[in-house]
Amino acid sequence: MTRLRTPEPQQAEILTALCLRSKAVWGYGEAFSVACRPALTVTEDDWKQSDIQVAVQDDNIVGMVQVMYHGEVAELDKLFVDPAALGGGIGRRLFDWSVDTALRKGAKVLTIDADPGAADFYRRLGAIDDGVTASTVIPGRFLPKLKLDLASVRSA
Numbered sequence: 001m002t003r004l005r006t007p008e009p010q011q012a013e014i015l016t017a018l019c020l021r022s023k024a025v026w027g028y029g030e031a032f033s034v035a036c037r038p039a040l041t042v043t044e045d046d047w048k049q050s051d052i053q054v055a056v057q058d059d060n061i062v063g064m065v066q067v068m069y070h071g072e073v074a075e076l077d078k079l080f081v082d083p084a085a086l087g088g089g090i091g092r093r094l095f096d097w098s099v100d101t102a103l104r105k106g107a108k109v110l111t112i113d114a115d116p117g118a119a120d121f122y123r124r125l126g127a128i129d130d131g132v133t134a135s136t137v138i139p140g141r142f143l144p145k146l147k148l149d150l151a152s153v154r155s156a
Contacts, residue, residue, distance in 0.1 A: 002090055004097055007054045007061070009044040015054070015064050016042045022080035026117040035137050040078070042066070050077060051105075053097050055090045065094040067101055067110075074102035074150075076112045095125055103150055110148040119144040126153070 007015065019040040020033060028036075046052060046066060055063035062085040066078040076098055081090045102110050112122050113133045123129075127146035135141035 002055050002057050002062070002088070002093065004053050004055055004093060007052055007064070009047045011054075011061070012042045012044055012046070014061055015052075016040060018061060018064055018082055019078060019080045021083055023115070025083050025086070026115060032138070039137050040080075042078070051098075051101050053094060053101075055081070055085075055094055057085065063090040063094050065098050067098045069102075069105055069107060072106060072108040074098070074105065074107035074110045076110055079118075091121060092125065095122075099148065099150065099153055103153070108150055110150060112146040112148070114144045114146055116144060119146065122146050122148075 016037075019042065020037065023036055023040060024033060042052075042064075050066050050068040052064065052066045054061045061082075063081040064078065065076070065080075068075045068077045076095075079091065079094055079098070081094070099110060110127075111130070112127055114122055123146065125148075127148045130145045130147040132142040133145040135143055
């Protein structure tokens with residue numbers, strides 16, 4: 001059984017390792033992984049600046065999500081699932097948690113700068129394309145930018 005809970009700041013290193021393992025499922029090489037490490041690093045300061053939730057199975061963290069806020073805009077900063085747990089609905093549960101949390105915080109829209117491999121997952125959950133955004137990791141690389149109108153979720 002999978003349960004969601006708020007992690008402890010001391011688990012930042014465990015969450016970073018999870019993000020890196022999850023990112024690797026898209027077949028990126030070692031150089032890309034090294035370049036992504038700063039963007040995928042979870043720090044103790046993240047607990048002060050965002051909401052973080054983890055999915056736990058048998059006392060193991062198998063997924064995590066981080067939501068940041070900019071006024072009425074919530075940003076899905078990270079959503080990662082351990083490769084061994086993919087396909088079990090954990091990503092969906094974490095996404096639903098992020099939507100519910102953003103709504104409670106008064107956000108009107110949830111934005112997602114998605115990995116190209118993950119963009120269809122977010123589209124299946126109702127997010128729509130909203131252009132592209134420049135990668136903060138690889139110059140010249142662009143990522144799909146998606147958004148979810150939270151008002152439509154509230155009325156659904």
